[in-house]
Amino acid sequence: MASGIAITVEVDLITALEDQGLRRTYARSAVATRIESVSEAFTAEQLCRDLPEVGRATVYRTIRHLVDAGALCKLPILDGAPMYSIARVEHHHHTICSKCGAVGEFRHSTVERLMRSLEKEIDGEIVGHRMEIFITCNQCLSSTNGGE
Amino acid sequence: MASGIAITVEVDLITALEDQGLRRTYARSAVATRIESVSEAFTAEQLCRDLPEVGRATVYRTIRHLVDAGALCKLPILDGAPMYSIARVEHHHHTICSKCGAVGEFRHSTVERLMRSLEKEIDGEIVGHRMEIFITCNQCLSSTNGGE
DNA sequence: CTCATTATTGATACTTGATATCAATTAGGC
DNA sequence: GCCTAATTGATATCAAGTATCAATAATGAG
Ligand SMILES: [Zn+2]
Ligand SMILES: [Zn+2]
Ligand SMILES: [Zn+2]
Ligand SMILES: [Zn+2]
Numbered sequence: 001m002a003s004g005i006a007i008t009v010e011v012d013l014i015t016a017l018e019d020q021g022l023r024r025t026y027a028r029s030a031v032a033t034r035i036e037s038v039s040e041a042f043t044a045e046q047l048c049r050d051l052p053e054v055g056r057a058t059v060y061r062t063i064r065h066l067v068d069a070g071a072l073c074k075l076p077i078l079d080g081a082p083m084y085s086i087a088r089v090e091h092h093h094h095t096i097c098s099k100c101g102a103v104g105e106f107r108h109s110t111v112e113r114l115m116r117s118l119e120k121e122i123d124g125e126i127v128g129h130r131m132e133i134f135i136t137c138n139q140c141l142s143s144t145n146g147g148e
Numbered sequence: 149m150a151s152g153i154a155i156t157v158e159v160d161l162i163t164a165l166e167d168q169g170l171r172r173t174y175a176r177s178a179v180a181t182r183i184e185s186v187s188e189a190f191t192a193e194q195l196c197r198d199l200p201e202v203g204r205a206t207v208y209r210t211i212r213h214l215v216d217a218g219a220l221c222k223l224p225i226l227d228g229a230p231m232y233s234i235a236r237v238e239h240h241h242h243t244i245c246s247k248c249g250a251v252g253e254f255r256h257s258t259v260e261r262l263m264r265s266l267e268k269e270i271d272g273e274i275v276g277h278r279m280e281i282f283i284t285c286n287q288c289l290s291s292t293n294g295g296e
Numbered sequence: 297c298t299c300a301t302t303a304t305t306g307a308t309a310c311t312t313g314a315t316a317t318c319a320a321t322t323a324g325g326c
Numbered sequence: 327g328c329c330t331a332a333t334t335g336a337t338a339t340c341a342a343g344t345a346t347c348a349a350t351a352a353t354g355a356g
Contacts, residue, residue: 023323023332045313055335060314076224081313098275108269114262115281121256124283127246131279133263135272171303171352193342203306208343229342 013086016071017062027054031062041075041085041103075103075132093130097137104137161234164219165210175202179210189223189233189251223251223280241278245285252285 013032018024030051035042038050048059063084066072075083075094085094085103093111095104111131119126161180166172182199183190196207211232214220223231223242233242233251241259243252259279267274 025323025333027334043313057315057335058333061333074226076226078222078224078230082226095270095272097272104271106269108266110262110265114258117258118256118281121254122243122281122283123252124243124245124285125289126281126283128282129280130282132277133266133270133274134276134278135270135274137272141273173304173352175305191342205306205344206304209304 013066013071016069017065020065020069022065027058028062030054031059032066035066035072035084035086039086041083041101043081043083045081093132095133095135095137097140098134099136099140102137102139104135106133161214161219164217165213168213168217170213175206176210178202179207180214183214183220183232183234187234189231189249191229191231193229241280243281243283243285245288246282247284247288250285250287252283254281 013035014024014029017028017032022028031047031054034047034051044060044063047063048054048056051059063072067074067084071087072084073087073094075085075096077083083101083103085105087105089105089107091112092105092107095106096102115126115129161183162172162177165176165180170176178199179195179202182195186198192208192211195211196202196204199207211220215222215232219235220232221235221240221242223233223244225231231249231251233253235253237253237255239260240253240255243254244250263274263277
Protein backbone atom coordinates (compact mmCIF):
# COMPACT_ATOMS: atom_id res chain seq x y z
CA MET A 1 0.00 0.00 0.00
CA ALA A 2 1.00 3.63 -0.44
CA SER A 3 3.54 4.61 2.17
CA GLY A 4 2.85 8.14 3.37
CA ILE A 5 -0.81 8.61 2.63
CA ALA A 6 -3.20 8.83 5.54
CA ILE A 7 -6.61 7.63 4.42
CA THR A 8 -9.40 9.48 6.15
CA VAL A 9 -12.50 7.38 6.58
CA GLU A 10 -16.18 8.23 6.85
CA VAL A 11 -17.35 8.49 10.45
CA ASP A 12 -20.97 7.47 10.09
CA LEU A 13 -21.38 4.86 12.75
CA ILE A 14 -24.93 3.81 12.02
CA THR A 15 -23.95 3.20 8.41
CA ALA A 16 -21.00 1.15 9.58
CA LEU A 17 -23.45 -1.04 11.47
CA GLU A 18 -25.80 -1.40 8.50
CA ASP A 19 -22.84 -2.33 6.33
CA GLN A 20 -22.36 -5.26 8.68
CA GLY A 21 -25.88 -6.42 7.82
CA LEU A 22 -27.31 -5.17 11.11
CA ARG A 23 -30.72 -3.54 11.40
CA ARG A 24 -31.14 0.12 12.16
CA THR A 25 -32.86 0.24 15.52
CA TYR A 26 -33.60 2.94 18.05
CA ALA A 27 -31.07 1.59 20.53
CA ARG A 28 -28.24 1.36 18.01
CA SER A 29 -28.99 4.82 16.63
CA ALA A 30 -28.92 6.24 20.14
CA VAL A 31 -25.53 4.66 20.82
CA ALA A 32 -24.08 5.76 17.48
CA THR A 33 -25.35 9.31 17.83
CA ARG A 34 -24.04 9.61 21.34
CA ILE A 35 -20.56 8.39 20.40
CA GLU A 36 -20.42 10.78 17.47
CA SER A 37 -21.46 13.71 19.63
CA VAL A 38 -18.98 13.21 22.47
CA SER A 39 -15.98 13.19 20.10
CA GLU A 40 -13.66 12.10 22.91
CA ALA A 41 -12.57 8.64 23.90
CA PHE A 42 -14.94 6.92 26.29
CA THR A 43 -15.47 3.73 28.24
CA ALA A 44 -18.40 1.36 27.87
CA GLU A 45 -19.59 2.22 31.37
CA GLN A 46 -19.58 5.93 30.61
CA LEU A 47 -21.75 5.28 27.61
CA CYS A 48 -24.16 3.20 29.71
CA ARG A 49 -24.47 6.05 32.19
CA ASP A 50 -25.04 8.57 29.39
CA LEU A 51 -27.75 6.39 27.83
CA PRO A 52 -29.88 5.04 30.65
CA GLU A 53 -32.67 4.38 28.15
CA VAL A 54 -30.54 1.76 26.41
CA GLY A 55 -29.78 -1.53 28.17
CA ARG A 56 -26.24 -2.31 29.22
CA ALA A 57 -26.11 -5.46 27.13
CA THR A 58 -27.09 -3.54 24.03
CA VAL A 59 -24.52 -0.84 24.66
CA TYR A 60 -21.78 -3.45 25.00
CA ARG A 61 -23.01 -5.34 21.97
CA THR A 62 -23.16 -2.25 19.81
CA ILE A 63 -19.66 -1.24 20.80
CA ARG A 64 -18.43 -4.69 19.87
CA HIS A 65 -20.10 -4.47 16.48
CA LEU A 66 -18.49 -1.10 15.85
CA VAL A 67 -15.06 -2.42 16.78
CA ASP A 68 -15.59 -5.43 14.51
CA ALA A 69 -16.58 -3.05 11.72
CA GLY A 70 -13.36 -1.09 12.26
CA ALA A 71 -15.31 2.06 13.09
CA LEU A 72 -14.12 2.19 16.67
CA CYS A 73 -10.70 1.55 18.18
CA LYS A 74 -10.38 -0.30 21.43
CA LEU A 75 -7.48 0.90 23.53
CA PRO A 76 -6.17 -1.26 26.33
CA ILE A 77 -5.75 0.73 29.52
CA LEU A 78 -3.58 -0.82 32.21
CA ASP A 79 -5.52 -0.70 35.47
CA GLY A 80 -8.86 0.03 33.96
CA ALA A 81 -11.55 -0.58 31.43
CA PRO A 82 -10.57 -0.19 27.79
CA MET A 83 -11.37 3.07 26.07
CA TYR A 84 -12.92 3.47 22.68
CA SER A 85 -12.44 6.18 20.11
CA ILE A 86 -13.71 6.71 16.62
CA ALA A 87 -11.26 5.42 14.00
CA ARG A 88 -10.75 8.33 11.66
CA VAL A 89 -7.64 7.14 9.88
CA GLU A 90 -7.23 3.66 8.47
CA HIS A 91 -4.08 2.61 10.29
CA HIS A 92 -2.91 4.75 13.15
CA HIS A 93 -1.57 4.95 16.67
CA HIS A 94 -2.68 6.83 19.73
CA THR A 95 -1.50 9.53 22.02
CA ILE A 96 -2.90 9.39 25.53
CA CYS A 97 -2.58 12.28 27.94
CA SER A 98 -1.45 10.90 31.29
CA LYS A 99 -3.12 13.76 33.13
CA CYS A 100 -6.55 14.11 31.54
CA GLY A 101 -6.82 10.93 29.50
CA ALA A 102 -7.47 12.69 26.20
CA VAL A 103 -6.87 10.36 23.30
CA GLY A 104 -5.44 11.52 19.98
CA GLU A 105 -4.73 9.74 16.78
CA PHE A 106 -1.64 9.96 14.62
CA ARG A 107 -0.02 8.23 11.75
CA HIS A 108 3.54 8.63 10.61
CA SER A 109 5.15 6.72 7.82
CA THR A 110 8.42 6.48 9.76
CA VAL A 111 6.72 4.23 12.27
CA GLU A 112 5.51 1.93 9.55
CA ARG A 113 8.87 1.93 7.79
CA LEU A 114 10.53 1.10 11.08
CA MET A 115 8.30 -1.95 11.43
CA ARG A 116 9.50 -3.31 8.16
CA SER A 117 13.13 -2.73 9.09
CA LEU A 118 12.58 -4.45 12.42
CA GLU A 119 11.59 -7.64 10.65
CA LYS A 120 15.17 -8.94 10.64
CA GLU A 121 15.63 -8.34 14.36
CA ILE A 122 12.53 -10.24 15.32
CA ASP A 123 12.35 -13.96 15.82
CA GLY A 124 9.28 -14.80 13.71
CA GLU A 125 6.93 -13.18 11.25
CA ILE A 126 5.44 -9.79 12.06
CA VAL A 127 1.67 -9.79 11.71
CA GLY A 128 0.80 -6.49 13.36
CA HIS A 129 1.78 -3.91 15.91
CA ARG A 130 0.48 -1.44 18.39
CA MET A 131 1.97 1.71 19.76
CA GLU A 132 0.85 4.28 22.25
CA ILE A 133 2.58 7.52 23.08
CA PHE A 134 1.92 8.92 26.51
CA ILE A 135 1.92 12.69 26.62
CA THR A 136 1.02 15.67 28.68
CA CYS A 137 -1.30 17.45 26.28
CA ASN A 138 -1.07 21.16 25.57
CA GLN A 139 -4.21 21.84 27.57
CA CYS A 140 -2.78 20.21 30.67
CA LEU A 141 0.58 21.89 30.12
CA SER A 142 -0.95 25.33 29.94
CA SER A 143 -3.30 24.83 32.86
CA THR A 144 -0.27 23.85 34.98
CA ASN A 145 1.80 26.81 33.82
CA GLY A 146 -0.90 29.46 33.85
CA GLY A 147 -1.94 28.43 37.31
CA GLU A 148 -5.69 28.48 38.17
CA MET B 149 21.49 8.00 27.86
CA ALA B 150 23.61 5.80 25.60
CA SER B 151 21.75 4.98 22.45
CA GLY B 152 22.43 1.39 21.47
CA ILE B 153 23.33 -0.27 24.75
CA ALA B 154 20.88 -2.73 26.21
CA ILE B 155 21.35 -2.87 29.95
CA THR B 156 20.74 -6.35 31.30
CA VAL B 157 19.40 -6.39 34.81
CA GLU B 158 19.62 -8.93 37.63
CA VAL B 159 16.59 -11.19 37.75
CA ASP B 160 16.47 -11.98 41.44
CA LEU B 161 12.89 -11.29 42.33
CA ILE B 162 13.07 -11.89 46.06
CA THR B 163 15.94 -9.41 46.26
CA ALA B 164 13.91 -6.92 44.30
CA LEU B 165 11.23 -7.23 46.96
CA GLU B 166 13.69 -6.82 49.82
CA ASP B 167 15.11 -3.76 48.12
CA GLN B 168 11.64 -2.29 48.46
CA GLY B 169 11.87 -2.72 52.22
CA LEU B 170 9.63 -5.77 52.22
CA ARG B 171 10.18 -8.79 54.43
CA ARG B 172 11.31 -12.11 53.06
CA THR B 173 8.45 -14.47 53.75
CA TYR B 174 7.51 -17.96 52.68
CA ALA B 175 4.65 -16.76 50.50
CA ARG B 176 6.72 -14.15 48.69
CA SER B 177 9.59 -16.56 48.15
CA ALA B 178 7.20 -19.11 46.71
CA VAL B 179 5.77 -16.56 44.27
CA ALA B 180 9.21 -15.30 43.27
CA THR B 181 10.62 -18.77 42.76
CA ARG B 182 7.65 -19.87 40.72
CA ILE B 183 7.85 -16.86 38.41
CA GLU B 184 11.57 -17.38 37.90
CA SER B 185 11.07 -21.04 37.08
CA VAL B 186 8.30 -20.68 34.50
CA SER B 187 10.32 -18.20 32.41
CA GLU B 188 7.31 -17.45 30.24
CA ALA B 189 4.77 -14.69 30.54
CA PHE B 190 1.87 -15.53 32.82
CA THR B 191 -1.36 -14.16 34.22
CA ALA B 192 -2.13 -13.59 37.88
CA GLU B 193 -4.79 -16.30 37.82
CA GLN B 194 -2.36 -18.82 36.36
CA LEU B 195 0.01 -18.10 39.20
CA CYS B 196 -2.78 -18.54 41.74
CA ARG B 197 -3.59 -21.94 40.25
CA ASP B 198 0.07 -22.95 40.27
CA LEU B 199 0.45 -21.92 43.91
CA PRO B 200 -2.65 -23.11 45.76
CA GLU B 201 -0.72 -22.90 49.03
CA VAL B 202 -0.47 -19.12 48.68
CA GLY B 203 -3.58 -16.99 49.05
CA ARG B 204 -4.94 -15.13 46.04
CA ALA B 205 -4.61 -11.77 47.75
CA THR B 206 -0.96 -12.40 48.45
CA VAL B 207 -0.25 -13.49 44.89
CA TYR B 208 -1.84 -10.31 43.55
CA ARG B 209 -0.06 -8.17 46.12
CA THR B 210 3.33 -9.70 45.38
CA ILE B 211 2.88 -9.21 41.65
CA ARG B 212 2.03 -5.58 42.27
CA HIS B 213 5.14 -5.10 44.38
CA LEU B 214 7.28 -6.65 41.66
CA VAL B 215 5.79 -4.38 39.02
CA ASP B 216 6.36 -1.37 41.28
CA ALA B 217 9.95 -2.48 41.72
CA GLY B 218 10.36 -2.66 37.95
CA ALA B 219 11.19 -6.36 38.13
CA LEU B 220 8.08 -7.40 36.23
CA CYS B 221 6.38 -5.93 33.18
CA LYS B 222 2.64 -5.74 32.98
CA LEU B 223 1.33 -6.17 29.46
CA PRO B 224 -2.18 -5.07 28.62
CA ILE B 225 -4.04 -7.76 26.69
CA LEU B 226 -7.18 -6.70 24.89
CA ASP B 227 -9.97 -9.11 25.81
CA GLY B 228 -8.23 -10.63 28.75
CA ALA B 229 -6.26 -10.34 31.93
CA PRO B 230 -2.90 -8.60 31.71
CA MET B 231 0.18 -10.76 31.38
CA TYR B 232 3.38 -10.38 33.32
CA SER B 233 6.92 -11.13 32.30
CA ILE B 234 10.26 -10.66 33.96
CA ALA B 235 11.90 -7.40 32.94
CA ARG B 236 15.35 -8.38 31.75
CA VAL B 237 16.29 -5.23 29.93
CA GLU B 238 15.87 -1.75 31.36
CA HIS B 239 13.69 -0.22 28.67
CA HIS B 240 12.19 -2.52 26.09
CA HIS B 241 9.20 -3.52 24.04
CA HIS B 242 7.45 -6.80 23.53
CA THR B 243 6.71 -9.28 20.85
CA ILE B 244 3.60 -11.36 21.36
CA CYS B 245 2.88 -14.44 19.29
CA SER B 246 -0.73 -14.28 18.16
CA LYS B 247 -0.95 -18.06 17.99
CA CYS B 248 0.68 -19.32 21.18
CA GLY B 249 0.94 -16.15 23.27
CA ALA B 250 4.69 -16.38 23.79
CA VAL B 251 6.10 -13.05 24.92
CA GLY B 252 9.52 -11.82 23.89
CA GLU B 253 11.48 -8.74 24.74
CA PHE B 254 13.40 -6.49 22.42
CA ARG B 255 15.04 -3.15 22.36
CA HIS B 256 16.18 -1.25 19.34
CA SER B 257 17.67 2.19 19.35
CA THR B 258 15.80 3.11 16.19
CA VAL B 259 12.55 2.91 18.08
CA GLU B 260 13.84 5.26 20.73
CA ARG B 261 15.32 7.64 18.17
CA LEU B 262 11.99 7.67 16.37
CA MET B 263 10.27 8.76 19.55
CA ARG B 264 12.46 11.79 19.81
CA SER B 265 11.85 12.70 16.17
CA LEU B 266 8.12 12.32 16.66
CA GLU B 267 8.13 15.03 19.29
CA LYS B 268 7.45 17.76 16.71
CA GLU B 269 4.48 15.90 15.24
CA ILE B 270 2.79 15.44 18.57
CA ASP B 271 0.56 17.99 20.20
CA GLY B 272 2.02 18.05 23.70
CA GLU B 273 5.00 16.74 25.62
CA ILE B 274 5.97 13.10 25.28
CA VAL B 275 6.34 11.41 28.67
CA GLY B 276 6.52 7.77 27.62
CA HIS B 277 5.53 5.19 25.11
CA ARG B 278 4.58 1.59 24.65
CA MET B 279 4.87 -0.68 21.69
CA GLU B 280 3.95 -4.25 21.01
CA ILE B 281 4.74 -6.24 17.91
CA PHE B 282 2.43 -9.10 17.13
CA ILE B 283 4.15 -12.02 15.48
CA THR B 284 3.80 -15.62 14.52
CA CYS B 285 6.80 -17.06 16.31
CA ASN B 286 9.20 -19.46 14.66
CA GLN B 287 7.84 -22.37 16.66
CA CYS B 288 4.30 -21.75 15.45
CA LEU B 289 5.54 -21.16 11.91
CA SER B 290 7.38 -24.46 11.77
CA SER B 291 4.59 -26.46 13.38
CA THR B 292 2.23 -25.10 10.71
CA ASN B 293 4.62 -25.90 7.87
CA GLY B 294 5.61 -29.33 9.11
CA GLY B 295 1.95 -30.27 9.16
CA GLU B 296 0.36 -32.42 11.89
C1' DC C 297 16.05 -16.51 74.03
C1' DT C 298 11.67 -13.85 75.05
C1' DC C 299 8.69 -10.49 74.37
C1' DA C 300 6.64 -6.59 72.01
C1' DT C 301 5.93 -4.42 67.77
C1' DT C 302 4.86 -4.30 63.22
C1' DA C 303 4.31 -6.44 58.79
C1' DT C 304 2.10 -10.04 56.47
C1' DT C 305 -1.22 -13.42 55.41
C1' DG C 306 -5.44 -15.32 53.54
C1' DA C 307 -10.51 -16.48 54.04
C1' DT C 308 -14.29 -13.93 52.93
C1' DA C 309 -17.00 -10.42 51.09
C1' DC C 310 -17.30 -7.14 47.76
C1' DT C 311 -16.58 -4.32 43.40
C1' DT C 312 -16.26 -3.72 38.65
C1' DG C 313 -16.43 -4.90 33.88
C1' DA C 314 -18.44 -7.79 30.87
C1' DT C 315 -21.12 -11.82 28.98
C1' DA C 316 -25.06 -15.49 28.84
C1' DT C 317 -30.01 -16.37 29.01
C1' DC C 318 -34.35 -15.96 27.24
C1' DA C 319 -39.12 -14.14 27.04
C1' DA C 320 -40.98 -10.01 25.07
C1' DT C 321 -40.55 -6.74 21.45
C1' DT C 322 -39.42 -4.77 17.01
C1' DA C 323 -37.89 -4.32 12.12
C1' DG C 324 -38.33 -5.39 7.44
C1' DG C 325 -40.07 -8.08 3.58
C1' DC C 326 -44.14 -9.70 1.26
C1' DG D 327 -51.24 -6.21 8.07
C1' DC D 328 -48.68 -10.44 8.96
C1' DC D 329 -44.89 -13.43 9.51
C1' DT D 330 -40.32 -14.44 10.67
C1' DA D 331 -35.97 -13.48 12.17
C1' DA D 332 -33.34 -10.08 14.56
C1' DT D 333 -33.04 -7.40 18.55
C1' DT D 334 -33.70 -5.91 23.15
C1' DG D 335 -32.93 -5.67 28.10
C1' DA D 336 -33.92 -7.43 32.88
C1' DT D 337 -31.64 -10.70 35.29
C1' DA D 338 -28.27 -13.96 36.45
C1' DT D 339 -23.77 -15.08 36.07
C1' DC D 340 -18.88 -14.83 35.39
C1' DA D 341 -14.11 -13.06 35.83
C1' DA D 342 -10.50 -10.22 37.56
C1' DG D 343 -9.14 -7.85 41.16
C1' DT D 344 -9.49 -5.22 45.77
C1' DA D 345 -10.94 -4.30 50.79
C1' DT D 346 -11.41 -6.15 55.41
C1' DC D 347 -9.59 -7.78 59.39
C1' DA D 348 -8.53 -11.38 62.81
C1' DA D 349 -4.84 -14.66 63.05
C1' DT D 350 0.01 -15.39 62.20
C1' DA D 351 4.85 -14.62 61.33
C1' DA D 352 9.15 -11.80 61.03
C1' DT D 353 12.30 -8.48 63.30
C1' DG D 354 14.58 -6.14 66.72
C1' DA D 355 15.42 -4.80 71.54
C1' DG D 356 16.54 -6.27 75.79
ZN1 LIG E 1 -7.71 4.70 17.01
ZN1 LIG F 1 1.59 1.46 12.71
ZN1 LIG G 1 8.89 -6.33 29.49
ZN1 LIG H 1 10.92 2.35 23.66
